[in-house]
Amino acid sequence: MEELNAESENPELWNNPSRAQALMRERTRLDDAISAFRVMEAELDETIEMIELAEMDDDSELEQQSVAALENLVKRSATKEVESLLSGEADGSDCYIEIHSGAGGTESQDWAEMLLRMYMRWAEKRKFKVETIQYSAGEEAGIKSATLLLKGDNAYGWAKTESGVHRLVRISPYDSSARRHTSFASVWVYPVVDDSIEIEVLDKDLKVDTYRSSGAGGQHVNTTDSAVRITHIPSGIIVACQSERSQHKNRASAMSMLKARLYEQELQRREDAAAATNATKSDIGWGHQIRSYVLHPYQMVKDLRTGVESSQPDKVLDGEIDAYLAAALAMRINGSDAAVIDDAD
Incomplete structure (x- = not known):
């Protein structure tokens, strides 16, 4: 992402419009992926704090809410893990x-x-x-x-x-x-x-x-x-x-x-x-x-x-x-x- 940011500031980039557009698409894709990770990371930290607070106060309702939040994070992270595999030449296409x-x-x-x-x-x-x-x-x-x-x-x-x-x-x-x-x-x-x-x-x-x-x-x-x-x-x-x-x-x-x-x-x-x-790949x-x-x-x-x-x-x-x-x-x-x-x- 740092490399793409530096390259996007090059004034000569748009001399080649197709290359510039490809770079900007890749930059947007990476930015979205990183942002999604940071959001889940912050939610995980917050949920851990909620669980610790629930244990200290013996708050069963807060504990249930925390468990539900963790389960949601597990599903979202599994989806993002699969999406990280979608890096083929045409994977982003309709x-x-x-x-x-x-x-x-x-x-x-x-x-x-x-x-x-x-x-x-x-x-x-x-x-x-x-x-x-x-x-x-x-x-x-x-x-x-x-x-x-x-x-x-x-x-x-x-x-x-x-x-x-x-x-x-x-x-x-x-x-x-x-x-x-x-x-x-x-x-x-x-x-x-x-x-x-x-x-x-x-x-x-x-x-x-x-x-x-x-x-x-x-x-x-x-x-x-x-x-x-x-x-x-x-x-x-x-x-x-x-x-x-x-x-x-x-x-x-x-x-x-x-x-x-x-x-x-x-x-x-x-x-x-x-x-x-690669013999492990199925036809x-x-x-x-x-x-x-x-x-x-x-x-x-x-x-x-x-x-x-x-x-x-x-x-x-x-x-x-x-x-x-x-x-x-x-x-x-x-x-x-x-x-x-x-x-x-």
């Missing part, structure tokens, strides 16, 4: 979350919609702004696919380990015989590319299709072919956007998503190359099952990479997934072991 139902028709489409709700609830708890960029409804229920845009500090850093296949085991509400079904849905997370990152996309490499927007119905459904689907031929990446009424705006958003996917692909390539020299690439959500015959949500588990799937599906994200981040970054947790404890 992000897209794509969800696709697997084979299995209505069952998988319903499961994909459950995951969509889970991530929306999680994002709301984190105070992220959430926009639905693309939504393709299932024939009977659920969704075939959907894309969310999450805006907020470290949105990509927090969500990036969710990419992979998610498995659900339950008694199907769509089976008249009440049999147990296994469903799969895929999740893909990639960062929003800002103007400081240059991604070259050639027109000759693109196939652009337009179609009519689909959604939940009602007066806001488009009646024109304003939705846009772009296929990047060299990579096979396909993106779509239907959130705007204007085809031009949807195309611009779809191009931003395509550039973000290409950027994430490059980040993944770099990480895979680094991981090849969490696309197509790999990462978590099982079992609702019958017992209740358990278990991450297959870290071993983190919970016997309260209703809470997990309501967006309480921070324990899973924190453990996956720790394992991905430094190969540390994850402790098994149970929300009931």
